[in-house]
Amino acid sequence: MKISSTAIFALTFVVSAGTLFAADPPPWAYGFDGPPQAGAAPAQPAPANTDQTLHSLPGVTAKFSRAQIANRFGPADWFPGDHPQMPDVVAHGKQPNVWACGLCHYPNGKGRAENAGVSGLSTEYFIHTMNDFKNGNRKSSDPRKNNTNLMIQFAKNMSDDEIKAAAEYFGAIKWTPWIKVVEAKTVPKAKPSNGLFLVEGSEMEPLGNRILETPLNAEATEVLRDPHSGFTAYVPVGSVKKGELLVTKGGGKTIACGNCHGADLKGLGPVPGLAGRSPSYLMRQMFDMQQGLRKGTWTELMKPVVANLSSDDMMDIVAYTASRMP
Numbered sequence: 001m002k003i004s005s006t007a008i009f010a011l012t013f014v015v016s017a018g019t020l021f022a023a024d025p026p027p028w029a030y031g032f033d034g035p036p037q038a039g040a041a042p043a044q045p046a047p048a049n050t051d052q053t054l055h056s057l058p059g060v061t062a063k064f065s066r067a068q069i070a071n072r073f074g075p076a077d078w079f080p081g082d083h084p085q086m087p088d089v090v091a092h093g094k095q096p097n098v099w100a101c102g103l104c105h106y107p108n109g110k111g112r113a114e115n116a117g118v119s120g121l122s123t124e125y126f127i128h129t130m131n132d133f134k135n136g137n138r139k140s141s142d143p144r145k146n147n148t149n150l151m152i153q154f155a156k157n158m159s160d161d162e163i164k165a166a167a168e169y170f171g172a173i174k175w176t177p178w179i180k181v182v183e184a185k186t187v188p189k190a191k192p193s194n195g196l197f198l199v200e201g202s203e204m205e206p207l208g209n210r211i212l213e214t215p216l217n218a219e220a221t222e223v224l225r226d227p228h229s230g231f232t233a234y235v236p237v238g239s240v241k242k243g244e245l246l247v248t249k250g251g252g253k254t255i256a257c258g259n260c261h262g263a264d265l266k267g268l269g270p271v272p273g274l275a276g277r278s279p280s281y282l283m284r285q286m287f288d289m290q291q292g293l294r295k296g297t298w299t300e301l302m303k304p305v306v307a308n309l310s311s312d313d314m315m316d317i318v319a320y321t322a323s324r325m326p
């Protein structure tokens with residue numbers, strides 16, 4: 001039997017697409033507008049911000065400068081009354097290698113699309129996953145994603161007591177609605193900026209096959225880091241319904257999530273909640289688990305869940321989970 005080289009090529013292509021490994025990370029989930037080039041390296045963190053111009057937020061008497069808002073070892077706390085007293089590591093980090101958790105995740109743990117919501121997680125899971133970062137079991141599939149590397153650096157430089165204090169602090173804050181899911185064909189044009197997509201003008205563009213998670217108010221999020229100003233997730237029309245089937249029934253491709261994450265997806269025992277959390281963050285996690293870059297001992301339970309899912313399936317799943325009110 002003679003098989004042409006074209007046929008072999010076609011076959012190899014089908015097989016590699018079928019196994020789903022070595023796929024490009026979906027750029028929208030990692031904060032980029034295209035796939036990484038060969039040899040892509042993470043950007044280095046920008047120098048500390050020194051702008052002293054004061055800014056204010058409606059209803060808040062205190063004023064803060066960008067230098068204070070972006071202070072890596074004591075960022076501005078706009079709403080000290082909306083959270084319990086922060087442990088030192090959350091409020092100030094630890095010089096020189098641990099930045100204040102509140103800088104990126106906000107003092108209330110809501111987090112942003114380019115990092116993660118960390119409030120409302122069980123203490124057990126929080127500690128476990130910090131140790132996964134520490135031990136090389138949580139890396140990003142996109143080599144450009146610098147803040148995952150920072151997260152690893154912080155975990156490596158924290159003591160068990162500091163990890164526990166942060167876990168207990170954020171674990172005591174309930175996860176509440178933060179992201180509004182909107183099915184749309186056309187969306188505001190947004191540009192990637194430090195891992196986050198920001199809308200600049202009034203220009204619109206087709207959404208296409210992706211999720212656009214962007215601040216409700218770009219200035220409030222990017223300039224002021226206002227922890228009360230959430231996000232909109234524009235998702236493809238029909239994705240929520242498709243995701244619902246996979247999440248609640250498995251759709252013949254996966255295992256119903258409620259078995260482990262709780263019927264309402266708000267978390268069950270140590271297993272983290274999914275409802276109402278950042279779809280970009282959850283997408284990155286599922287993709288990184290599938291690629292074997294997130295691989296702690298607890299991740300074993302997720303391996304069969306993600307094994308046969310395409311990137312589109314995962315996108316539908318996170319559109320649905322984000323739409324569930326926590």
Ligand code: HEC
Nearest residue numbers: 099100101103104114115116129140147148150151166284
């Ligand atoms: C420079 C920004 C930054 C700072 C500061 C930061 N983190 Fe993170 N953190 C991240 C990013 C980014 C991720 C998600 C990584 C990814 O998506 O690959 C993350 C994820 C996490 C997660 C995983 C959440 C989950 O659901 O599994 C935990 C827990 C966490 N961070 C805790 C902390 C603690 C504790 C501190 C303070 C010591 C801290 N972070 C400081 C950027 C940051």
Ligand code: HEC
Nearest residue numbers: 247254255256257259260272282285296298299301302305
């Ligand atoms: C057999 C139990 C089990 C099932 C079923 C399961 N999960 Fe998980 N899931 C886990 C565990 C345990 C973790 C924590 C993994 C770790 O620590 O690495 C997890 C973590 C996750 C995370 C990362 C959360 C975070 O905060 O970083 C996502 C996303 C996720 N699961 C999505 C799903 C989806 C979607 C489904 C259904 C299609 C599902 N899981 C079904 C047990 C399960």
